[in-house]
Amino acid sequence: MTGTDAAVLVVEDDVAMRRVLVTALRTSAYTVIEAGTGREAAAQAAGRNPDVILLDLGLPDADGVDLTRKLRTLTRAPIIVISARGREHDKVAALDAGADDYLTKPFGTVELLARIRVALRHARAADRGSEDAAFAAHGVRVDLTARRVFANGREVHLTPTEYKLLAVLVRHPGRVMTHRQLLELVWGPSYVSQTQNLRVYMGQLRHKLEHDPARPRLLTTEPGVGYRLDGE
């Protein structure tokens, strides 16, 4: 598989290293976009819509993990992190911040290209689904782009965590989300076994949204499995 038009954003401050990367990518027929700073990287990611991002963590002007998180808000393109630091902690932090792969220097060009192919494979598979930005049922309306929630025509105030939880459910209407999924997406990977907390927040959401919180029609329980946001 060759580049077939795919655009790769290379974020790397070291000029020599950058030249190596760019040459390898051009040889494989990728379109290359370059950035030498975190600020530039964000601009290019937002403006040029790359298909893959190669990100060197060791930029002088930005913390790598923060930048990863930032880029993730700007684009859904896979991020392959390149770093001189090979400690486990660094890897985990970057991966949990939204990176899709982590390569430690020094690495081979051939391997890098193979990992780029994997990333593109993923991106294409994920592209097929696009999300709705709104949900409405049972007198409840959720506007994800405006971050607003209404119940029976009245706007309801939700705390950040409540909203996050509801937003996850809205993105998967009608389908059961397991405790694990909800906990991981709302609270993060290290909270996957704190199911009690999830129950508390689900109760708060019901209290604010359901007509009769004791007999939920919108936020239903699937005992032993998880919760579901029901349409009509």
Place this chain on the structure above:
Amino acid sequence: MTGTDAAVLVVEDDVAMRRVLVTALRTSAYTVIEAGTGREAAAQAAGRNPDVILLDLGLPDADGVDLTRKLRTLTRAPIIVISARGREHDKVAALDAGADDYLTKPFGTVELLARIRVALRHARAADRGSEDAAFAAHGVRVDLTARRVFANGREVHLTPTEYKLLAVLVRHPGRVMTHRQLLELVWGPSYVSQTQNLRVYMGQLRHKLEHDPARPRLLTTEPGVGYRLDGE
């Protein structure tokens, strides 16, 4: 919390190594499925529908790259390859055969867990685009991705065990599943002789799904062998 969440298939012949992996996964509240050979791996990948596959390339009975390709035809679950061989050629071969990540021994457990989280993230993103895997016959419809079951247009509530049992049958429509197979896949390897329990649950499923539970057309009995999910 019961183990109805993300399931990880661990393919590893070395017992010591396997124990390390299984312990780490269980601690993070994953459901673990184990396989020690290539043949077993294929069977479990097809039968248990894991969410991620951890594959050691160094199995005695199968070539790792071939097995990767084989597994890719059986499931779309992400494959994380674990290998003692760290040569670039090996990595590229595995990645291009369909693997999603490649870890070289020795590696840290924390990093492995982080990479599993990445893989699950991808799987979920890809899931959104795919059509719902479903089964329909005799007025019964089973939606495996939404975890919903309908009979005669009405949604039926199934308990976790009932659903698990039905899900196994749905993945092998028309084929007889032996008592042993069903017990192992639903209740686990230590329950393979508790056939009475299976009868009870099969009865409950019939009661909820069949038009006339006494004359089952969907869930038929193969005396002395097992049960079968019949199409039209």
Place this chain on the structure above:
DNA sequence: GCGAATCCTTATAGAATCCTTACACCCCCG
């Protein structure tokens, strides 16, 4: 700093689920 909002934990009652036991049934064969 201070108050208010939010978060997370704990405790407990109530609900759902699981698994076992008990027993009736059916069909085949001696």
Place this chain on the structure above:
DNA sequence: CGGGGGTGTAAGGATTCTATAAGGATTCGC
């Protein structure tokens, strides 16, 4: 005609899971 293996239904106690309230810890805004 009477077992006997295999099967289907019913019921209940033990276990697990869930809902809700309440309070201390923490964070946030001013």
